Amino acid sequence: MDFYYSPRGSGCRTVIMVAKALGLELNKKLVNTLDGDQLKPEFVKLNPQHTIPTLVDNGFSIWESRAIAVYLIEQYAKDDSLFPKDPKKQALVNQRLNFDMGTLYESFAKYYFPIFRTGKPGTDEDFKKIEGSFEYLNIFLEGQDYVAGDHLTVADIAILSTVSTFVATLLMMDLYNMSGSPSTRAVMMTAKAVGVEFNSVQVNTFVGEQLKPWFVKINPQHTIPTLVDNGFVIWETRAIVVYLVEQYGKNDSLYPKDPQKQALINQRLYFDMGTLYDGIAKYFFPLLRTGKPGTQENLEKLNAAFDLLNTFLDGQDYVAGNELSVADIVILATVSTTEMVDFDFKKFPNVDRWYKNAQKVTPGWDENLERILSAKKFLAENLIEKL
Structure with a gap:
């Protein structure tokens, strides 16, 4: 029997659990209501109310989860314990x-x-x-x-x-994201560090999902990642990571309350956004659109950004003080993007030393690397011209 459903719907889960109790196999057909799958003519023919879940059992179509559940029991149960006849x-x-x-x-x-x-x-x-x-x-x-x-x-x-x-x-919180992006990876590693989990909602910017009305209502700037925490909506990576630490961190080590320490972290976060990440984006991101990197001038600006980071790290193990902070996590997400394109920053020895250490001390690094390698595979399979 065909079962049209969405895994997030409680009614859908009701039917799945009832089917499990009865030993029934459902041919699950995912219906993406955010994309309007339920309004397609072929689905409306099955269910003119275009609601999920909908069950089609050998030509018999029934919807509304509780009606489906009772039907399955009365049609297939070995006894009436789940829905008594008395x-x-x-x-x-x-x-x-x-x-x-x-x-x-x-x-x-x-x-x-x-x-x-x-x-x-x-x-x-x-x-x-x-x-x-x-x-x-x-x-x-x-x-x-x-x-x-x-x-x-x-x-x-x-x-x-x-x-x-x-x-x-x-x-749980909803994180609207695209898993390969450095911004998403920064949020994921921060979440790992403070011990919170997300309901990950993928937004494919390559096909314009961020421009769909349902997402623009959540974030009028239609950018990812976007966090929705029990009705509170926040976007921009660095704002999200600071919020997570202040809201859920067990202490303030990742984002100290001391004004001077916090100011230094903020400076590094702004450096990441306006200089380092900007350099990565302008030189490497054209690969995703054209198969070619940015200009020589873009490369020179990227090298200058790494040279500044190398200076910040002279004589210290962390980018903003003497312990791991959100600045390290965010910049690690940015710098690790170079793994996708074989960029050699060994000519920046302080960065190279920090990068190796950051991988060891940052929670969630393994998952971060896994996402990078997946993105690298995508690039290798789709690049028009390789570096």
């Missing part, structure tokens, strides 16, 4: 399913879905409805282990899917 027991399960759809999940949707349209969550009143929904659920569970009787039913599965969506939303 009218009273079944009525209780149905009540909980309707509570899930009309109260619990509805409260989630009203508070969290506006983030995807405006970058901000719903109102304080909407959040109070979430609290009220959980108070009801807590009452239903008073003195019992299951939401609708003395054993597991489809109501437990549906509500588990919804509750786990709340948990995932509270614990």
Whole structure:
């Protein structure tokens, strides 16, 4: 049977768990609602409401997750334990399913879905409805282990899917990114250093996904990476990494509160953006568009940037003080981009020494290198003219 779904949808996960409980195999067909797949004529023919999940079982089409789940149980279950035939027991399960759809999940949707349209969550009143929904659920569970009787039913599965969506939303942030970019890699390594995880949302700038209305609503500058942390939206790599450290760091070592230490880190971050990263971008990034690097003048400016970095590192192991900071992480992400094109900076001995050490002490370096090598493979396969 064909199952049209999105892995992030709680209703889709309800059906997947029910199918697993029944030992059924689903032919999963991904529907990208952000790209409007659900509005394509071939899908609308299956489901005129164009919603997911949608199940097509040997020509029979049904949608709405709870209806799908009940259908699968009644059609394929070996017994009626997940959806009892006894009218009273079944009525209780149905009540909980309707509570899930009309109260619990509805409260989630009203508070969290506006983030995807405006970058901000719903109102304080909407959040109070979430609290009220959980108070009801807590009452239903008073003195019992299951939401609708003395054993597991489809109501437990549906509500588990919804509750786990709340948990995932509270614990994780969305990072809109393109994995090979140095900016994304800087954020990823910083996140590793402070112990936070992201829901990674890939934005393919090569095909203009950053210009799509849904993304422009989140970030009107339509740049990546962009972070959405429980309704708070921030973009520009260096702003993101500082935010992550200040919000989630266990101490201030990566971005000290001391004004002089912080000022030095800020200077290095601005140097990275305006000089070093700018030099990398102007000389190497044309490769992605034309297969050729920038001009000789661009190369000279890049060498001058590395010469300045070499000066900053004279007699010290870190770019901004005597310990690892966000400046090292960001500049490491920038400098490591040269791995993609075999740029030799050994003529900058301080940089070379720092670079080798930074790889050892920066959390997430292995993942950073893996992304670089993947991007390098892409370049090797697609370059018109190699260096």
